[in-house]
Amino acid sequence: xxxxxxxxxxxxxxxxxxxxxxxxxxxxxxxxxxxxxxxxxxxxxxxxxxxxxxxxxxxxxxxxxxxxxxxxxxxxxxxxxxxxxxxxxxxxxxxxxxxxxxxxxxxxxxxxxxxxxxxxxxxxxxxxxxxxxxxxxxxxxxxxxxxxxxxxxxxxxxxxxxxxxxxxxxxxxxxxxxxxxxxxxxxxxxxxxxxxxx
Numbered sequence: 001x002x003x004x005x006x007x008x009x010x011x012x013x014x015x016x017x018x019x020x021x022x023x024x025x026x027x028x029x030x031x032x033x034x035x036x037x038x039x040x041x042x043x044x045x046x047x048x049x050x051x052x053x054x055x056x057x058x059x060x061x062x063x064x065x066x067x068x069x070x071x072x073x074x075x076x077x078x079x080x081x082x083x084x085x086x087x088x089x090x091x092x093x094x095x096x097x098x099x100x101x102x103x104x105x106x107x108x109x110x111x112x113x114x115x116x117x118x119x120x121x122x123x124x125x126x127x128x129x130x131x132x133x134x135x136x137x138x139x140x141x142x143x144x145x146x147x148x149x150x151x152x153x154x155x156x157x158x159x160x161x162x163x164x165x166x167x168x169x170x171x172x173x174x175x176x177x178x179x180x181x182x183x184x185x186x187x188x189x190x191x192x193x194x195x196x197x198x
Contacts, residue, residue: 005138018100065079093116
């Protein structure tokens with residue numbers, strides 16, 4: 001089953017700083033829930049793992065991420081990734097492309113388009129739930145990236161140096177994310193029901 005995600009957001013930081021952040025794996029991984037960078041194979045290829053916790057069970061996926069395109073002039077970067085569930089039959093393959101656009105000297109728009117194909121035990125949640133969880137994870141990444149890049153210059157540099165050392169790959173709490181997705185669906189349903197009466 002393929003899951004597609006398209007998102008656009010803005011960060012109050014110069015385009016060159018956002019670009020450098022996206023091309024620095026040990027910085028990006030600190031904003032990805034459950035992710036851990038294990039090895040830098042070369043300037044384009046990286047090995048890592050991601051942990052997912054559902055109840056008492058913690059599942060690990062190990063895999064490879066590679067930059068398939070890096071166009072600094074156009075500020076376009078594309079990556080491809082593939083991984084397998086440790087000790088299980090699940091797998092994941094995907095691609096993600098990001099396009100940066102300067103909105104001013106201190107603001108950058110980031111457009112992201114990704115597609116992931118997953119198999120294995122995670123499929124029991126169904127497409128709707130997986131898409132909802134994926135959206136929640138992406139929002140967590142965006143919030144972290146903004147918090148990191150929107151700091152004043154000196155604080156930003158210090159945070160960038162400290163982040164890889166301080167980062168601990170805590171497993172993604174699948175139950176918490178599922179509950180958050182359900183709550184978002186319920187509140188959205190109530191908002192839709194209230195509109196005709198307004």
